[in-house]
Ligand SMILES: Nc1nc2c(ncn2[C@@H]2O[C@H](COP(=O)(O)OP(=O)(O)OP(=O)(O)O)[C@@H](O)[C@H]2O)c(=O)[nH]1
């Protein structure tokens with residue numbers, strides 16, 4: 226395992242949530258963070274949506290039937306779950322709890338409903354970041370350039386984007402993604418400071434006892 230930053234004092238991991246409207250640049254920022262930040266891993270969600278070409282079970286999502294999803298939810302095996310557009314999505318509980326206990330940080334690509342549930346149930350561990358496009362025109366351009374969807378789907382995604390954006394004030398940090406490198410650096414700065422928060426540094430008690438005793 227790579228050496229974690231600030232490792233002189235043991236700490237609890239944190240949950241870094243990234244939310245954004247579709248086309249906001251969230252996936253690109255998430256990928257860059259995972260490459261650059263040792264000790265940060267992605268929470269792989271369960272979904273009822275069908276895999277797209279190139280998507281791999283257990284890497285991008287755990288693809289499940291609605292019935293399987295509902296069993297997991299009923300058993301309390303998910304930290305949060307929600308219906309997002311046409312499908313269900315949820316966060317498996319076990320891997321996140323293990324990571325936090327071991328002092329590793331977890332990145333979540335989830336929507337505002339998931340963020341709200343984490344804020345209700347796991348507030349001390351949560352650091353939430355909302356990524357805004359510089360304008361709606363820019364968002365539409367990014368969706369069109371992606372060349373993934375037809376005009377009807379893009380129109381629908383624009384409406385959904387306005388809905389997602391309306392929840393911006395429920396997040397700890399808001400980043401306007403005008404420049405990708407700057408946005409990535411901003412999230413890294415957030416991580417760096419949040420990792421130093423006293424409440425997460427569960428080893429401080431022992432560390433301080435040690436220095437006082439000499
Ligand atoms: N609440 C919740 N939302 C999730 C979870 N996993 C994914 N989502 C959200 O579901 C939405 C749709 O995700 P996908 O089906 O992968 O589609 P996508 O093309 O990645 O969509 P965008 O990232 O919005 O462009 C995104 O906003 C995700 O952030 C989860 O476990 N819980």
Ligand SMILES: [Mg+2]
Nearest residue numbers: 247251252334
């Ligand atoms: Mg995405």
